[in-house]
Each structure stands twice: as structure tokens, then as C-alpha cells.
Amino acid sequence: MSKLPKVAIVGRPNVGKSTLFNRLVGKKLALVDDRPGVTRDRREGDATLVGMEFRIIDTAGYEDQDAASLPGRMRAQTEEAVAQADVALFMIDSRVGLVPLDEEIARWLRGSNTPVVLVANKAEGKAGEAGILESLSLGFGDPVQLSAEHGEGMGDLFDALLPHIEHDDIEEEEEEEEDPENPDAPLKLAIVGRPNAGKSTLINKMLGQERLITGPEAGITRDSIAIEWLWNDPDRGERAVRLIDTAGMRKRANVQDKLEKLSVADALHAIDFAEVIVLLLDATRGLEAQDLRIADSALQEGRALVVALNKWDVAENASSLFNGVKAALEEGLSQVRGVPLMTVSAATGKGIDMLMKVAFETREAWSKRVGTGELNRWFEKAIEANPPPAPGGKRIKLRYLTQAKTRPPGFVLFGTRVDQLPMSYQRYLINGIRRDLGFGAVPVRLTLRAPKNPFDR
Template identity: 75%
Template structure:
């Protein structure tokens, strides 16, 4: 399905091409202080805070004879508006309204295409005065914009969203698991020394690929092995055992530990292997926390389950300790395996693929903001000092791990407890699963210039 179209219209030199360049993310349209630089319609694919659409830069609208060059340019502009889903009428807020602005407004009011009004170059008091003056055009509330500095793009997003957002487009958004094949599952096996990592890898492969033995620390390098599980490609990484840093004296062991940490960073899913005969120790929680901090999907696997004593109480105890010790990520998968017998390996690999899909997912902008509205309604943000924090909307900026940006006012005062509420609600309501999520907060004034909180 073709993308929805936004046509940028206005008299010459109001900043249409500057805005076009910002929306398409590169300098495509020529920009100059002289009016009339743009003559033909120029089109490009644009993305604004998760919304994808086609944008058309049009020639400056001039009231000239249809046979003259400016007149022929105006005909092209009229055709662009007729073909668009919404027209963005741009005025120069610093100059204020002109008779030509009023003429364009009269023409647009007679068009069947919806129109939204933007007051560009709105920096400073003069810009605000020009924006207020634009109410006289009778085209609704004009919003302030600075195409040159990237300000007001939040308001632009909210203005065009009703005309641009389509459920069909959300369904057709690139899904990392379908349209862009993810390739082999990058699966790292980590844990303390002698947890049975190499034995488990050998059982997976069906051969004695890794050296094993009762001595701790046999594996020194991170060993990467290409493998297939039920016809699906896996890159399996066996790593050196991770001990407490205070106990790492040997230079070679320090290098091995650093290599393991690099393996975690390169993995998609990390299996933290525990020795079920020893249970969960503080160092295991530190390794798990490191995996989550790196933004990788995590599975806890209790190895040597075939010889574990008091299995039921051990399993429940580990789960309870994880719930308390990994408060930033609830519901981490806890599975039981045996590197000796192979029991539980299929469930482990299947869970890893499932988590990789969740870790790679993208949520459609419409679905995400409908959830956001429900979450805020159910539990409004606090009001420090009696002034309510206003959260305006949310967008996903990347996956692997899923990363979101919330725009609003006074977001620097939003407590961490409310951020955790939003993340937990998102995991539950959108069925994302127990994978790390990233949430950044940005002030609405200039979303492209703010820093993540």
C-alpha cells in the first residue's frame, strides 16, 4: 500500500524546503534566502517520530497568470494538494500575515484536502506574535515551528497523525522476524566456572567439540560454533567462566573474562547457566545484571538437574531470589537442563528463539499510543509541587532491545517508580515478554535536540 502523502504549501521563502529536508533526513531540496528556488514538486519518504509518510515540497504559491512560469508552478502546487492526504500550510511567523497568505488560505479552504496550519520561523517574541496573527486565517489553531532548528516537530507529529497514521501501515511495518530475516540466533552460554557450560554445548552439538573436565576454568576463549537446531541456524558461543573480579589475579584469566563480556555484548540471547547442585549465588546475580544492562535477552538455566536434590524447593527458591535480585526485569525465564543427559535442551533453544523475536519486535505507533493513553488514564503521572507532569506521546525508536522515547513537559521530574510502572504495563499489555526495554524521556520543545533522561 502506498504511503500517505503530506503536501507542504505556502508562499515563496517561508521555509518549505528547509522543512522538507528535515523530514526526509537529508539535504535534498535546495535552500536559499532568495524566493522561488523550488519550481517542481519534489517528493521524498519521510519519517517523523515513528510515522512514515510521503512528503511533497511544492513551489511557492504566487498569484500570476497560468501561462507564466510562476503560474505554471502554481498549477503544480494545486495538483500536489489535490493528490495529498493532508496539506501543511506554512507561513512565516516573523513576517506575519501577507495578502498572499490570505489568498492561499482562501484557495485551501475551497479544497477537499484537509489543511493544518504551521507558523514557521517562530523563534522569539516576533515569531509568537506572527503565530497569534495567523488565527485570522480561520484555519484553526496554528502551531509554532522552526524547521531550521527542529523545534515544534512534536506539534507537527500530533497535527498530521490523524491523517497519516493507518492501521494497514502498522501491520506492514518492517517486522525483524519476517521482512528482514534475523539470521542465525546468536546464543551465548555464560556462567561461573565449572557450571557445565562446555558439557552442555557438546550435548547440543552431539559431539565432544569442547574440552571438558572436573577442573574449573578449562575454557579460556569464547568459542563460536555454527549449528542447526531443527533446521534453524544458531551461532553458539561457549565462554570462559566468570568469577568475582577480586579473585581474578592471573593476567590470562582477566583476558578470558573480558572476552566473555565481549561475547555477551555480541549475543542476542544469553543463557546464564547455574550449577543446580550449588544453587544461586551472589555472583550469578551480578552476571545476570550485566547481561540485562547490556540490553540482551536473558534465560536462567539450572544445569545438572538430573542430580539435583530437593528439586522443587530449589527451583522455587531460585525463582524467588531472581524476582528480588532482578527487580528491573520481572518474569525472567527459568528452565532446567542436563548437559549430561540432554534433557531440557529443546525447550531451552525454543525459548531462546521466542525471546529473540520479542527482543527484535516493533510496536506500531498507533497501537503504542493507544496503550500509552490507557496507561496514563489508569495511573496519571504525579504532580510535584502541585504542577502535573504532562506526558504527550510515545514512539519506538529502535529494537534489539526495544527502545522507546516519551515526549512531554517536565519529564525530568518524573520519578523512577512511574517509569517502572510504564515498562511493566507495556510488557504485560503489549505482551512483549521478559526482555530488557529502554525508555528515554525528552522535553516536547525540541525532541531532536534533547538528551535522554
């Protein structure tokens, strides 16, 4: 868990909050578009500004609407972010000048206990001069003039933040490189699925707070949001988890909107950084072709996969539904048999502990390494029980097997004429490795290598 000071960026929609966030974290983590209201959930990242380190929070555009509406729920997230922050950056658009909503946000910020630094964005050139003068009326003193897009004014922002960010109180932590095979390292767990499967609701239930915006509207989540969490394992106590909520992924032909395309691309990108993928299904709708496409995408990327049936508390004909989904997964994901299928209720929390237990066990299998001796004892028995074929009457000689990598497990098979080894025999070996050596239903890669000596055939 980060002990860095927290800085929240607030302001009305489309003033450039996400652009500044991306600049400070040094990556394009937040989606940016010309349309207002792209950011919905608050997103956090580690920021560096002229050597100063802090945790930056990008928030949704502040709007004055009913608390039960989507903009109202977004506003509640922004208010929570400011309450947790050491300082708030109140951003206005200097080219547009002040609008009534800016003044309302200023009134709200003056009533909070969080220090405020006024930021006038888009201040390059002379077009923002009038807006900068107008902003003095907000009561936060001279604004920091900057251009988030072009990186101008960052030195002034540093000077404004410095009094509010006391690094002396922060426990110095040496930057340790995470050992990928350390079982105590945070589990990187991405929740993926179609829109409205209940991904954000499930994460909120795990966290025990309304951290992510939820509601009946499909497609609320746009950015992939990573959240640090400590799961209380009944057997082992607290275990670190990095939860990643993603945008719902519809069938590609149905995704026409540019912003939705960006959201889906962001979700696919999140899969690349996860260790275990939880594919969340809506039990009231069962398994659809798009679910299999998402699952296949995760497996193709070499990620460990767990499938969870959500809304199990309201599912009808539960037993036949479970068996039907299980059979469809076996048929549709034939490259990896036996993917764990769990049942959960994001509404009640039932099944979450079992889901997490299986997720950690799956990561353990995904990270497993088998010694060369044990591996080749198994290998000798496997080829004795089922010798490789002899295409054209010429025997394929399989010499030995070694594990080259983990996460996902990768094996190299050495022998002669291995280029003629049928896929069916390769599958026989892969399935045996999974079944007999404790790899379960994780993706296993097999690479074939022939000797370099051209006469050794």
C-alpha cells in the first residue's frame, strides 16, 4: 500500500484533468477524448514532478445533478477523493473562463478541510488571460498557469504543491523489484466480462465500500481501474491483491463509438498486466459467444483464467445452468480443459472468499516450476506409454524435456524430426503435463527444438 501523499485533481468536465494526470504519471493511463465526462471512476497513479513523488487521483467532472443519477454518483466519488487527499488541484479552463459550475465547485471546496491549489489549464498564449484574471474571484489566490497538454508551467505547479507535500513524514521505502515467483507478492487480478455483468459491484463488495460507480446503465466503467486491497484469507490472514476493474467488452461488430473502442482496448491492455483473469458471467443470461471470445483472448495472452457466475442468488434452474455453462466451457475452450467455474453474488458477497482462494491457487499453478529430473522421469513414462509416431517409417526421437519459463509455464522439447511431430501428440504431452505435474487449467506452452547438427537425424 502506497504511503505517498495524495493529490486529487478536481474540476468540471473537459477542463483537462485526465491530460494532467497522464502527464504526471508519465503514461497514458486515463482515457482522454474531446467529449466531456469521459472519466467516471476515480483513478490513482504514482506521479513524479521535478523529483517530488506523490499519489495523483484523477476524478470525474463535477456536475450538479441528482445524487441518484449517474453524474450524481460520479460526484460522490469525487467528494470522497478530495476527503482522502492531502491537497486538491482545482482546475479551470482559462480559455473558456469561469462558468457557474466553477463557482459552485469553489464553494464546495472552501467548505472542505482539504487545502486547495487553483490551476488554470490551457494557459499557453494570450487566449487564457481573461480567464486567469476572472479566476482570482474564486478566493484561492493566484492560479498556477499551465498547459497540461504541452507540459508548460510544471515548475510553478511544483512550487505550489511543495508546502502541502511533506516528504519528511513519509517512511522511506526502498524500491524493491517484485519477485514474480514470490507467493506473497500482490495478486494482480483483472475482472473482465460483458457490460452489466456486475464487475464494479463485485469489486465494491470485496472492498466493503462504494469505490466504483455502479448502476443499471450499461457501460458505466470506461477506464481500467487498479485498486490495492488486502483480502483476509481465512487460512493465511491478510494477502495483498491488486484488483483491476475493466470496461465491459461487447462483440466487436457492435462497438462503433470511438470512446467505447478506447475503453475495450484499455480492458484488453489490462489483461496483459494481470496474472489471473476472472471472467464474470451474468447467471441470468448464461454463457454467450462473446464470453468465450474474452476467455480465449485471456488464454492466448498466457494468463490464468477463472470463470465466475455472478447473480447466483437470483439464478433460476441453478444446477442445470451450472452444468450447461461447464459443458460449454469444456467445448469452447478445448485448448485448456477444466477451467475453474465458480458461483458468486456481488450483491450479497457469497462465494467471494472461495473465488479468491481459487484465484491464488491458480496463480500458484501458473507460477509453478518443475525440476528437470522430475520432469524427465515423467517424460520417459509418457513416451513409453504412448510412443511418438513414425511418419514415412522414420521414427521421431524425443530426447528430453525442460521447463524454460513460468507465468505461463513454457517447456522446450528436444529431439530429432520434431518438426513432423503431430499436434495431437503435442496436445497429449501438454495435457499430461497439466494433469500429472500440478499445472491444472493454466495455459502451457510447448516449443520444439531439433539438434543443430544436420547429420544427427
